[in-house]
Amino acid sequence: xxxxxxxxxxxxxxxxxxxxxxxxxxxxxxxxxxxxxxxxxxxxxxxxxxxxxxxxxxxxxxxxxxxxxxxxxxxxxxxxxxxxxxxxxxxxxxxxxxxxxxxxxxxxxxxxxxxxxxxxxxxxxxxxxxxxxxxxxxxxxxxxxxxxxxxxxxxxxx
Numbered sequence: 001x002x003x004x005x006x007x008x009x010x011x012x013x014x015x016x017x018x019x020x021x022x023x024x025x026x027x028x029x030x031x032x033x034x035x036x037x038x039x040x041x042x043x044x045x046x047x048x049x050x051x052x053x054x055x056x057x058x059x060x061x062x063x064x065x066x067x068x069x070x071x072x073x074x075x076x077x078x079x080x081x082x083x084x085x086x087x088x089x090x091x092x093x094x095x096x097x098x099x100x101x102x103x104x105x106x107x108x109x110x111x112x113x114x115x116x117x118x119x120x121x122x123x124x125x126x127x128x129x130x131x132x133x134x135x136x137x138x139x140x141x142x143x144x145x146x147x148x149x150x151x152x153x154x155x156x157x158x
Contacts, residue, residue, distance in 0.1 A: 005142035006064050012139055013061035019054040023047055042122035049119070049129045056133030060140040063147075084154050091148045098141040105134040 023046075030043040062068060075086055109130035117126050 003146075005060070005139065005146045008139050009060035009064050009143050012057040012136060016054040016057035016136075019050045019057070023050050023054070026050075042119065042124075045119040045122050045124070049124070049126075053129050053132050053136075056136030057139075059136055060143045063140055063143045081155065084151050088148060088151045088155070091144050091151065094144050095141060095148065098137060098144060102134055102137045102141060105130060105137060109134060 026040065026043060026046060030040045033039055075083055078086060109127045112125065112127035112130055118124060119126070
């Protein structure tokens with residue numbers, strides 16, 4: 001489970017990187033074209049959509065690399081077994097929160113489908129981006145689930 005989630009996180013992180021590169025190209029193109037009198041309509045909307053999507057897709061790989069901020073001044077004093085048990089407990093809480101966030105984002109996306117809400121300038125439906133972000137959170141959930149499974153195995157080995 002963990003290695004599949006890790007590979008998936010790397011793939012979607014790569015997609016997020018492409019989106020960030022696309023944002024840079026879009027902004028630079030818009031600045032140049034604006035000076036020539038032909039700005040790109042909807043640049044502001046597209047940058048917002050793509051940035052939110054890139055962040056959503058990057059979360060899982062950030063967890064794989066343990067790039068999130070963690071405060072360990074208390075747990076550093078624990079024994080190895082207590083550190084593992086604490087890690088399991090904390091990651092189960094994270095799993096519950098990620099599941100709730102995923103469900104809420106999917107529900108929000110479904111509302112966007114029903115209402116047909118689109119960007120004011122681009123007329124691009126919001127729900128595409130909302131569902132991609134939900135997928136990013138699902139991937140994040142799977143990475144944390146793999147981490148919990150690995151920690152439980154460590155406790156079993158002693």
